[in-house]
Amino acid sequence: MANAGKAEGAGSLDGQNREVTQFRAARERQRQSLNLQREFILSQRTSNPARRAALEAALAQIEDQIAAIG
Numbered sequence: 001m002a003n004a005g006k007a008e009g010a011g012s013l014d015g016q017n018r019e020v021t022q023f024r025a026a027r028e029r030q031r032q033s034l035n036l037q038r039e040f041i042l043s044q045r046t047s048n049p050a051r052r053a054a055l056e057a058a059l060a061q062i063e064d065q066i067a068a069i070g
Helices: 002-043 049-069
Strands: none
Touching: 002 049
16 A cells, blocks of 8 residues: 555656646747747838837837746
């Protein structure tokens, strides 16, 4: 019966490791998505001051989100 307790503990650790791995994978996908959005904004060319201001604001917001992810 002592071994059964260890097996349950190991299963619990496996579950926690799986959750951590899933969390990290989701965070990495989010980071990749934000980087794609950032690259898209950086690729935009415009001489329209209002459009440029909107792109700069969007870029700042995305960079803040990237920084928050870590």
